Amino acid sequence: MENLIVPPVPDAPYFPTIMFDAGTGICEISGESYMEETYLFYRAPLDWLDSYFATGKKLVFNFKLIYFNTSTSRVVLGILDKLKEHKDKGGNVDVNWYYRKDDPDMLDEVEDFMDETGCNINLIPM
Template sequence: MENLHIDPTDEEPRVDFNAENGILEISGNSYPEDTSSVFKPIIDWLTKYTEGSGKKVQFNFKMEYFNTSTFVKFQKILKLLEDYHLNNDGDVEVNWYYEKSDLDMFDNGEDYQADVEIPFNMIAY
């Protein structure tokens, strides 16, 4: 399977998904007008990557800002990872990075953490 790399724009996040080592990272800002078209290749790639079983996945969220429609897409990604972890013997870990002074990003991470049954680390920087 090929890696997925998407360069960031002012409104769209940077995406680096490495199929060889299982390190998946999304970072920057996300407030596109059409989140469905932006996140379709991301969700399609992740769906294909989590076919089969037993892979290690480390998903790093390093977001500075995202809008409500992106929040929903992140929920979908996390539910996909949770399903893989619980039903396909996937070794999944999520790292949610947030700036120490960014209480909104901290709260978002806590909300996601409460919604899924996967190892979820809150990492301040």
């Protein structure tokens, strides 16, 4: 299975950096996310997760987003739903959310994500 990598684009900071490593099972989304066609951008990462789950290997998902718009927040919910569903079926999944201590609003929102999806997220200050 191939890795999924979307490198940072300095002229387009509205796209996050994506590093999904099929070898280690470590998946990371970092940076900012406020592109215009949100679902179009995230369709490939969502599909990648489905393929990876079929391998039965452990997955660690690290969110390192420092800003995302409300449209992206719906997709984040979709990712968390997918991770939770896989875990409920016996999959080995850890979800970490790295947050900045100077952003209490982000922390509130991640807590709400946990309530909305029932997915346990480890909150890690960065």
